[in-house]
Amino acid sequence: MTHEPRRPFPPFTRESAAEKVRLAEDGWNSRDPEKVALAYTVDSQWRNRAEFANGYEEIVSFLTRKWNRELDYRLIKELWAFDGNRIAVRFAYEYHDDSGNWFRAYGNENWEFGDDGLMHHRYACINELPIKASERLFHWPLGRRPDGHPGLSDLGL
Structure with missing residues (x-):
């Protein structure tokens, strides 16, 4: 399996770190394990x-079992901090299980990248909260979150 370099490359600026976060969000919202894994x-x-x-x-x-x-599954990621080749992210996602029970998961990730823009370390801490279907906040069609959809801070998360 060939993993091609992925823009943007470190060292990150605020703009390039935010772009990297959005690209990661888009990938995970595809729910395509093989495609997502190519970013690592x-x-x-x-x-x-x-x-x-x-x-x-x-x-x-792991991703196949997860999805x-x-x-x-719908995910929103938000840039928290960055420095050099590292990015810290906070995120939330919503999903339901096969019994129809809904959950919102909240978490933080620390990412470290090589010069090729591929992530070589990912550390995630995640907590889940059962929610009612009526409490869901992420309602876009499956796939990429629309550009106009509110982010985590906008939603008060």
Whole structure:
């Protein structure tokens, strides 16, 4: 599997870090594990909650399991901080399980990139909150969040 360099490249400016965050959000909202995994180095190391994934195959497997459980998944990411080749992000996503129970997950990620713009380390801390369907805030059609849709700060999250 060839992982092509991904713009923007470090060192990040506020604008390029925000662009990197939005590109990551767009990728994850595609819910395509193989496409998403191409944004990471072939030996990328992840900590996601209490699960660890190392390398392309484990990342694809993790994401496949995730999106098979987390149905109608919609995500918003927001830049928190950046420095050099690192970006800190906060995010929230909504989904339901196969019993129709809705959840909103809140989290923070720390990312570290190589010169090629591929992420080689991802550390995620996530908490979930059961919500009622009527409490959902993310209502766009599945896929990319529309440009005019409010972000996390706009939604008071």
